Amino acid sequence: MEWVNAIVQGILLGGLYALFAAGLSLIFGVMRLVNIAHGDLIVAAAYLALVVVQVTGLHPLASAVIVVPLMAAFGYVMQRLLLNPTIGKDLLSPLLVTFGISVILQNGLLATFTADSRRLAAGGIETATLHVLPGLNIGYLPLLMFVAAIVIIYGLELVFSRTSLGRAFRATSDDPEIAQLMMLDRRHVFGMAMALSAAVVAIAGIFLAIRTSFDPASGPARLLFGFEAVIIGGLGNLWGTLAGGIVLGVAQTVGAQISPGWQILAGHLVFFLILAIRPRGLFPRMD
Amino acid sequence: MADTIRTGLTRRTFLKSTAATALATPAILHFTRAYAQNPTLKLGYVSPKTGPLAGFAEADDYVLDGIRKVFAGGLENNGKNWAVEIIVRDSQSNPNRAAEVASELILKDEVDILLGAATPDTTNPVADQAEVNGTPCITTDCPWQPYFFGRGGNPAEGFESTYHFFWGLEDVIANFLALWDHPGVEKKVGGLFPNDADGNAWGDAELGFPKPLAAAGFTLTDPGRYQPLSDDFTAQITAFKSAGAEITTGVMIPPDFGTFWAQAAQQGFKPKIVTIGKALLFPSAIEALGERGNGLSTEIWWSPNHPFVSSLDGTTAKALADGYVSATGKPWTQPIGFRHALFEVVSDVVKRAADMEDSEAIIEAIAGTSLKTIVGTVDWSKGPVKNVSKTPLVGGQWQKQGDKFELVITTNTQAPEIPVGGELALLG
Numbered sequence: 001m002e003w004v005n006a007i008v009q010g011i012l013l014g015g016l017y018a019l020f021a022a023g024l025s026l027i028f029g030v031m032r033l034v035n036i037a038h039g040d041l042i043v044a045a046a047y048l049a050l051v052v053v054q055v056t057g058l059h060p061l062a063s064a065v066i067v068v069p070l071m072a073a074f075g076y077v078m079q080r081l082l083l084n085p086t087i088g089k090d091l092l093s094p095l096l097v098t099f100g101i102s103v104i105l106q107n108g109l110l111a112t113f114t115a116d117s118r119r120l121a122a123g124g125i126e127t128a129t130l131h132v133l134p135g136l137n138i139g140y141l142p143l144l145m146f147v148a149a150i151v152i153i154y155g156l157e158l159v160f161s162r163t164s165l166g167r168a169f170r171a172t173s174d175d176p177e178i179a180q181l182m183m184l185d186r187r188h189v190f191g192m193a194m195a196l197s198a199a200v201v202a203i204a205g206i207f208l209a210i211r212t213s214f215d216p217a218s219g220p221a222r223l224l225f226g227f228e229a230v231i232i233g234g235l236g237n238l239w240g241t242l243a244g245g246i247v248l249g250v251a252q253t254v255g256a257q258i259s260p261g262w263q264i265l266a267g268h269l270v271f272f273l274i275l276a277i278r279p280r281g282l283f284p285r286m287d
Numbered sequence: 288m289a290d291t292i293r294t295g296l297t298r299r300t301f302l303k304s305t306a307a308t309a310l311a312t313p314a315i316l317h318f319t320r321a322y323a324q325n326p327t328l329k330l331g332y333v334s335p336k337t338g339p340l341a342g343f344a345e346a347d348d349y350v351l352d353g354i355r356k357v358f359a360g361g362l363e364n365n366g367k368n369w370a371v372e373i374i375v376r377d378s379q380s381n382p383n384r385a386a387e388v389a390s391e392l393i394l395k396d397e398v399d400i401l402l403g404a405a406t407p408d409t410t411n412p413v414a415d416q417a418e419v420n421g422t423p424c425i426t427t428d429c430p431w432q433p434y435f436f437g438r439g440g441n442p443a444e445g446f447e448s449t450y451h452f453f454w455g456l457e458d459v460i461a462n463f464l465a466l467w468d469h470p471g472v473e474k475k476v477g478g479l480f481p482n483d484a485d486g487n488a489w490g491d492a493e494l495g496f497p498k499p500l501a502a503a504g505f506t507l508t509d510p511g512r513y514q515p516l517s518d519d520f521t522a523q524i525t526a527f528k529s530a531g532a533e534i535t536t537g538v539m540i541p542p543d544f545g546t547f548w549a550q551a552a553q554q555g556f557k558p559k560i561v562t563i564g565k566a567l568l569f570p571s572a573i574e575a576l577g578e579r580g581n582g583l584s585t586e587i588w589w590s591p592n593h594p595f596v597s598s599l600d601g602t603t604a605k606a607l608a609d610g611y612v613s614a615t616g617k618p619w620t621q622p623i624g625f626r627h628a629l630f631e632v633v634s635d636v637v638k639r640a641a642d643m644e645d646s647e648a649i650i651e652a653i654a655g656t657s658l659k660t661i662v663g664t665v666d667w668s669k670g671p672v673k674n675v676s677k678t679p680l681v682g683g684q685w686q687k688q689g690d691k692f693e694l695v696i697t698t699n700t701q702a703p704e705i706p707v708g709g710e711l712a713l714l715g
Contacts, residue, residue, distance in 0.1 A: 118571070126577075131555075
C-alpha cells in the first residue's frame with residue numbers, strides 16, 4: 001500500500017507540475033521563447049491573489065475571477081512592450097529580457113511585500129481528505145489541482161484547434177513570415193499567447209499560494225520542474241506536458257519512497273534518461 | 288569554504304592588500320586619524336537584505352536607525368571622541384556576494400571593525416575575509432558549530448581576528464528534549480532534516496540529534512535527507528505513520544514546512560507535538576499557516592519577555608520589540624535583539640580598546656569582552672571554543688491569544704533566568 005500511495009500522490013503531484021508548466025509549454029510552442037520569468041510570474045500572481053483576497057474578502061479560489069484577467073492583461077502588455085521588440089532571429093535577446101524581468105519581479109515583490117513568507121488561507125479545503133483505502137488518502141486540494149490541470153490543458157487544446165486565435169498561433173508557430181503575409185499581426189498574436197500563458201500562470205499562482213507558503217524568492221525553484229515536464233512531454237504538446245508532469249511526479253515520490261535523498265534526483269534521472277533515449281520528448285509535436 | 292578562501296589568498300589577493308597598505312602609508316607618515324580633529328570609526332555591516340534570507344534582516348533598518356541615534360554623539364576612546372560611520376552592505380543571501388562585499392569593505396572602505404549577521408551563508412564568508420586580512424570581526428545569528436567547524440576551525444587554535452556570539456546545536460537539542468518531556472506523549476520522534484548545512488548538522492549521527500535522543504529514551508525515525516524545496520513529503524509521512532511517531536521535529540525552511548504540514552493533514556498524520564527549527568521563527572511564518580499554526584513549537588533565541596536590558600541606553604527587551612512594532616506596524620522578530628546586541632558589543636569594545644589605530648588592540652578588546660547585553664551575557668573567555676560566546680536559548684510554543692499568535696516560553700531548563708510564560712499544550 002505504501003507504494004500504491006506513493007504512486008497516487010506522485011500522479012497528483014504531476015498535476016501541480018503540469019499546472020506550472022502549461023503556460024511555459026504554450027509560450028515555447030508559439031514563439032520559441034524560453035520564459036525565465038515564468039516562476040516569478042507565478043509568484044507575482046500569488047501576491048496579486050493575496051491582495052485581492054485581502055481587499056475584497058473573496059475566497060482564494062474565487063479570487064481567480066479578478067486575478068486571471070489582470071494577469072492576462074499584464075502578460076499582454078509585457079509581451080508588447082518588453083518582449084516583442086527583441087523577438088527575431090536571435091534567440092538570446094528575448095531570453096535575456098525574461099531574465100531581467102525575473103530579477104525585477106523578485107526585487108519589486110521584495111520591496112513591496114517584504115521577505116515575509118505568506119500564504120492564502122482557503123479554510124477547510126486545505127486539509128480535507130478522501131479516505132479511499134486504508135493507508136491511502138487523497139487530499140481535496142491536490143485532487144482539485146490535478147483536475148484543474150486537466151481542464152486547463154483541455155481548454156488550451158480547444159483554443160488551439162477550434163478558434164481563429166488558435167489558428168493564428170499555429171500559423172505563426174509554423175512560419176512567422178508567411179503568417180505575416182497572411183495579414184496576421186505577429187505582435188498581437190504573441191501578445192495574445194503571452195496573455196493566455198499569464199492567465200494559466202494566475203491559476204497556478206493561486207494554487208501555489210494555497211498549497212504552501214511563498215515569498216518573493218520562491219519563483220525560480222518553480223521553473224526547473226516546469227521545464228522538465230515540458231521537455232519530457234515533448235515540445236509543443238500540451239497533453240504531453242501533463243504526461244511529463246506525471247512522469248516527473250511519480251518518479252519523485254517513488255524515489256522518495258526508496259529514500260528521501262532520491263526524491264529530486266530520481267526526477268532528474270528520469271528526465272535525463274528520456275532526454276538520452278528520446279531527445280525530443282515522449283510526444284513531440286514540432287521540430 | 289575555508290579552503291577556497293585559503294587558496295584564494297594568492298598573488299592577486301596579496302597584491303590587493305599590499306596595494307591598500309602602500310596607499311595608506313603616506314597618510315600614516317603625516318598624521319594618523321587619531322591626531323585629526325575628529326577621527327572617524329568605520330564599521331562595515333553585512334546582512335542578507337534581499338533574497339531568500341531577507342527575513343533575518345528585515346528589522347535591520349529599524350535597529351540601525353536606533354543605533355545611529357545612540358552613536359550620533361560619537362564614542363569615547365582614551366579620552367578622545369570618535370565619530371562613527373556605519374557602512375551597510377547587502378549579501379543578497381549569497382555567500383559569494385557576502386565575501387565580495389566584505390572584501391570591499393575591508394580593502395576599499397578600510398573599515399575598522401567588520402560586522403556580519405544571519406546564517407552561515409553570511410557569517411562564514413564575512414568572517415573568512417576578515418580573518419585573511421586580519422580585520423577585527425564580530426558576527427552573530429548562526430549556531431556556532433556551522434560557524435566554527437564550517438570554516439574549518441580547529442578548537443585548539445581558534446581564529447585570530449574573528450569572533451562570534453550565538454547558541455549551539457547542543458542547546459537546541461536540550462531545549463527540544465525539555466519541550467517533549469510530557470506525560471501524554473510517546474517518546475517516538477519523526478525527523479525532517481534537509482540536505483543543507485543545517486539539516487546535515489542536525490541529523491548527523493555523531494554530533495546531531497540521534498545520540499542525545501537515544502540517550503534520553505526517544506526513538507528517532509529519520510527517513511533521510513530530503514532536498515530543500517521538495518514538493519512532496521508522502522514518503523516521510525508514511526514512515527512516521529508506520530513508526531507511530533507522536534512528535535515531529537526538524538530544521539526546515541517555511542515553504543517546505545508548509546508543504547509538509549498540509550500534506551500531513553491530507554494524509555491523516557496527526558502528531559501531538561511539532562517542534563521545528565528555523566521555519567517557525569517569524570510571526571509572519573505562523574500567520575501564514577493560519578489556524579494550523581496554533582500550537583507549533585520552536586527554539587527561542589530572544590523575545591520581549593527576556594529579562595535583559597541594553598547596555599547602550601538601558602532599553603528593555605520589551606521596549607525594543609514594542610518600538611519596532613509601533614514603528615513598522617509589524618510583529619517583532621527574534622533577530623532584533625541580536626542586531627542590537629552586535630552594536631552593544633562594538634560600543635563596549637571601542638570604550639576599552641587600548642589603541643583604536645591598532646587592529647591588534649581592537650581584537651584584544653573584543654576577546655576581553657564581558658558584557659551584559661539585551662540578548663544575555665557576551666563573554667568570549669567562557670566559550671565552548673575560542674572565538675565563540677554562547678547566549679542563552681529557551682524553547683516555546685506559538686499560542687493563539689485573541690486573534691494574534693504569541694510565542695510563549697514553555698521551557699527554560701537551559702536558561703532559568705528567563706521566565707516561563709505558560710505551559711505546552713498538545714496539538715489536537
